Amino acid sequence: MARKSYPGYMTRTPTPAHASAAPSPSEENWLRLDGQICFSLHAASRAFNGVYRVILKDLGLTYPQYLVMLVLWERGEMPVKQLGEHLRLDSGTLSPLLKRLEAAGLVRRERSTRDERSVEVRLTEEGVALREPALRVPRRIFQATGFNLDELRDLRERLDRLTSTLDSAALEEMPGGR
Amino acid sequence: MARKSYPGYMTRTPTPAHASAAPSPSEENWLRLDGQICFSLHAASRAFNGVYRVILKDLGLTYPQYLVMLVLWERGEMPVKQLGEHLRLDSGTLSPLLKRLEAAGLVRRERSTRDERSVEVRLTEEGVALREPALRVPRRIFQATGFNLDELRDLRERLDRLTSTLDSAALEEMPGGR
């Protein structure tokens, strides 16, 4: 249903109260401001996901699957654990995802002989071959953003800084640090 | 498993090739750059989600449920359709989410008498009361970001611009516009 209808008040710039060097907003306005920020990030993430979905459909990959393939194309074979560290994903997400990639013939999973606990993930020929058409993906994504290279790089830096701060904050919020 | 382990190469700043006013990277480097950017956004979104998860646990809300409540607190009762427009979510996501909010006693869903197709969503007393403790959430989130108000506002603007460009690009990518 109403997919792709246009955003409501949330993304406009309401909250008359605080101009640019504003003092702390009231508690009431905090709630509004918060709505805007968390909504914006949520929306941006889903919008990006949507563009990738459309563009990756030709390759038969989802967005997280593409992330996995990017790592494997660049770094070669690797145990599940290490893949999870690169992508910050745990086995609960990776295990079924990798099975689907295996079912698609892009990847093989074999238990390591050295350490029977770990599973090596490696590309099949087909998986390696998929890198070729995938080379054309980034340019299309780049164009879809409407940002230039410097803007994108800048955005990436902010996001990374945000992620790293948020991660440590999440740890501190947890009694016992998790 | 390895949840909260630290990011691999992806979030560092590799790609030696292109300095700041760089010309277009090679196809190879496009792939690497893309990996960094899409990974960064993905990671930021999940990191934000993680902080909200921790902070909202006290209220018994998930992040998307909190977004729904924010809209209802600010705008009052509203049909599902309109809620979906504000949040850019469709009924496939909202229907079960609203049922869970109803089961939690925060919301009531009643079919409109004027138009029997639509369902009015309104807060219960309990739902209204939850606004009170929720007022303290935004400040904690704000602190967790490590950004100041202006930085956050700036980031929000960039993300909104990105979202709106990505949305129109997604439409154009689809043969027939969808």
Add this chain to the structure above:
DNA sequence: CACAATTCAGTTGTGCACAATTGAATGGCT
């Protein structure tokens, strides 16, 4: 008025994110 197109909420099915748990394998320690 009648009928076709549209609008709406809901359902089903697939895939991802994350918490919690399981069970096997490993490595350190005595």
Add this chain to the structure above:
DNA sequence: AGCCATTCAATTGTGCACAACTGAATTGTG
């Protein structure tokens, strides 16, 4: 050698995102 804590992949269960579809109600048009 024997034992224990740790490390690993996998599984289970909950919740969200989205596509595709269903079926009911409504609206527009002839």
